[in-house]
Amino acid sequence: MKEIGELVIPGDARYAEDHEWARLEGEDVRIGINDYAQDQLGDIVFVELPQVGDTFEKGEEFGTVESVKAVSELYMPLGGEIVAVNEDLEDAPELVNQEPYEGGWMILVKPSDQAEWDDLMTKNAYLDLLKGE
Amino acid sequence: MQDSAKTTPLHGWHGKAGANMAVFGGYDMPLWYPTGAKQEHIAVLTGAGIFDTSHMAALTVEGPGSFDLLQRCFTKDLSSCIGKNKTPIEDGRCVYGIFLNRDGTTIDDAIVYRMGTTSYMIIVNAGMGGEIAVHLKTHTGSLEAEVTDLTDRLGKIDVQGPLAARILQGVIKKSGEVFQKMPYFSFKGHFDASSPLSEAVRLTNDAPLLLSRTGYTGEFGFELFMDASRLADTWEMILDAGSDFGITPCGLAARDSLRAGAVLPLSHQDIGHWPFLNNPWLFALPYNEARTDFVKKFLGDEALRTAKDVHYTYPFAGYDLRKVSTHDSARVFDSLGNEIGVVLTCATDMAIGRVGDRIFSIASPDKPQDFKPRGLSCGFIKVKSKLFSGDSVEIRDSRRSIKVMIVDDIRPDRTARRPLKDMVWKREEDI
Numbered sequence: 001m002k003e004i005g006e007l008v009i010p011g012d013a014r015y016a017e018d019h020e021w022a023r024l025e026g027e028d029v030r031i032g033i034n035d036y037a038q039d040q041l042g043d044i045v046f047v048e049l050p051q052v053g054d055t056f057e058k059g060e061e062f063g064t065v066e067s068v069k070a071v072s073e074l075y076m077p078l079g080g081e082i083v084a085v086n087e088d089l090e091d092a093p094e095l096v097n098q099e100p101y102e103g104g105w106m107i108l109v110k111p112s113d114q115a116e117w118d119d120l121m122t123k124n125a126y127l128d129l130l131k132g133e
Numbered sequence: 134m135q136d137s138a139k140t141t142p143l144h145g146w147h148g149k150a151g152a153n154m155a156v157f158g159g160y161d162m163p164l165w166y167p168t169g170a171k172q173e174h175i176a177v178l179t180g181a182g183i184f185d186t187s188h189m190a191a192l193t194v195e196g197p198g199s200f201d202l203l204q205r206c207f208t209k210d211l212s213s214c215i216g217k218n219k220t221p222i223e224d225g226r227c228v229y230g231i232f233l234n235r236d237g238t239t240i241d242d243a244i245v246y247r248m249g250t251t252s253y254m255i256i257v258n259a260g261m262g263g264e265i266a267v268h269l270k271t272h273t274g275s276l277e278a279e280v281t282d283l284t285d286r287l288g289k290i291d292v293q294g295p296l297a298a299r300i301l302q303g304v305i306k307k308s309g310e311v312f313q314k315m316p317y318f319s320f321k322g323h324f325d326a327s328s329p330l331s332e333a334v335r336l337t338n339d340a341p342l343l344l345s346r347t348g349y350t351g352e353f354g355f356e357l358f359m360d361a362s363r364l365a366d367t368w369e370m371i372l373d374a375g376s377d378f379g380i381t382p383c384g385l386a387a388r389d390s391l392r393a394g395a396v397l398p399l400s401h402q403d404i405g406h407w408p409f410l411n412n413p414w415l416f417a418l419p420y421n422e423a424r425t426d427f428v429k430k431f432l433g434d435e436a437l438r439t440a441k442d443v444h445y446t447y448p449f450a451g452y453d454l455r456k457v458s459t460h461d462s463a464r465v466f467d468s469l470g471n472e473i474g475v476v477l478t479c480a481t482d483m484a485i486g487r488v489g490d491r492i493f494s495i496a497s498p499d500k501p502q503d504f505k506p507r508g509l510s511c512g513f514i515k516v517k518s519k520l521f522s523g524d525s526v527e528i529r530d531s532r533r534s535i536k537v538m539i540v541d542d543i544r545p546d547r548t549a550r551r552p553l554k555d556m557v558w559k560r561e562e563d564i
Contacts, residue, residue, distance in 0.1 A: 001151065001153045001154065002151070040153070042153060042164065042165050042169060042170055042386065043165070043169040043170050043171040043172075045171065045454050045483065045507075045508060064533075066455060068170040068171060068386050068390065069164065069386060070458060070460075071458055071530075073532075097169070
């Protein structure tokens with residue numbers, strides 16, 4: 001298991017309590033699970049993602065990630081419409097373990113409420129949350 | 134880690150190696166190492182894995198009444214249990230069986246080792262040493278048998294996989310001799326240096342060893358019992374000897390997926406507080422040839438004879454790697470949609486896949502070219518109605534519903550029973 005100091009938590013992303021990351025890309029937000037989550041889950045063997053065009057509220061389940069240990073829900077860090085999903089994960093779910101912030105991204109969302117982005121945690125706030133866990 | 138959790142002498146090593154840990158059976162144990170459970174699982178099929186299994190509990194039963202005490206409390210008939218001809222247990226042989234309550238329900242499963250005419254070792258599950266010791270003492274009556282709980286006094290390492298013997302040849306003195314005549318479910322040596330048996334197997338660091346050709350993976354390999362004080366240096370020594378063979382430290386996640394694919398039960402999950410009947414492991418019961426009655430009296434026999442409406446436990450295999458979570462009581466439905474039972478175990482054997490109507494493993498000699506399995510969910514269900522191999526059922530948790538098939542066996546082409554002579558280096562200079 002990685003110690004907190006070993007975790008890669010990029011400063012250019014925001015974080016949700018359920019260990020998703022979110023990164024602004026123009027008007028859209030790219031979303032995945034962070035290094036802490038992938039380390040806790042272990043080998044990820046299957047990722048279930050929504051359809052492009054689906055809309056979700058903040059906090060709603062948008063998919064599942066299946067590891068050798070368990071099946072875990074994925075929650076929307078902010079509400080919006082799915083504009084793209086990472087189809088590479090169908091054949092290579094291990095990308096979530098190998099590069100959680102790059103090739104292991106999960107969905108691209110058009111946010112419905114910009115204010116929800118502002119509610120997400122910065123790197124430091126998220127690390128404080130982890131230290132408390 | 135929970136404050137109350139116990140640790141094995143390798144706990145520090147697991148932490149340094151970066152293992153993800155969790156409490157199992159009261160011990161803080163590695164779930165997987167940075168290699169990941171999938172590669173660990175595959176290593177045991179294609180090379181070798183090494184497991185710290187020191188959480189398992191050991192007991193001894195000594196004295197002239199030992200045999201009778203075990204005949205009374207353990208389901209296997211020790212007077213007819215070895216080989217096709219069902220000969221009596223002998224020194225150097227071990228057998229799998231169950232400790233039942235009088236009502237026919239399972240206390241725990243175990244392997245019983247005969248060390249001598251009046252001397253036996255029993256291996257039970259983590260945290261069960263005390264309970265089984267009390268159980269045996271309760272039923273000793275006038276028999277002359279002394280039960281000793283060795284919990285936490287022994288260290289145990291499992292080396293499992295087709296390269297296990299070749300790796301151990303590098304750390305066991307006179308391995309050529311040791312590996313002569315060592316069939317599946319036999320053992321040599323002793324963990325206690327004061328036992329005359331301990332001369333039979335010594336490591337190159339001179340630690341005495343009880344070397345057992347058993348395991349919980351379905352694959353070829355050994356379980357090594359030693360004094361707890363020798364665990365850490367022996368672990369390092371085997372890792373060293375195995376480094377050229379890609380020996381892979383494995384955690385409990387791989388142990389679970391390997392045993393599920395090998396149709397081996399997990400005590401208190403697949404067997405437990407219901408009568409030990411109608412399951413794939415009835416070879417543990419002392420049936421006569423016609424399977425109409427038992428050939429000996431034992432605790433729980435009467436309850437098993439008269440039990441009614443006992444649910445049926447079956448192995449299943451899915452069609453892809455998706456599994457259901459048994460934490461929120463996954464249920465089983467028949468083809469008409471009727472709820473018929475519960476899922477006991479659901480794991481993913483990551484080394485198997487379906488091609489047409491057959492399951493192949495990455496270790497299958499006749500696997501199709503370019504066979505790259507994604508894994509299949511598998512495990513055990515317990516249902517109220519009788520099913521047959523090939524029947525389809527749905528298993529369902531709060532999230533998903535999966536179609537699975539009742540099967541007789543899951544991962545094909547397992548290596549556990551391979552002749553040892555085919556699994557060793559033939560010449561000294563190859564070691």
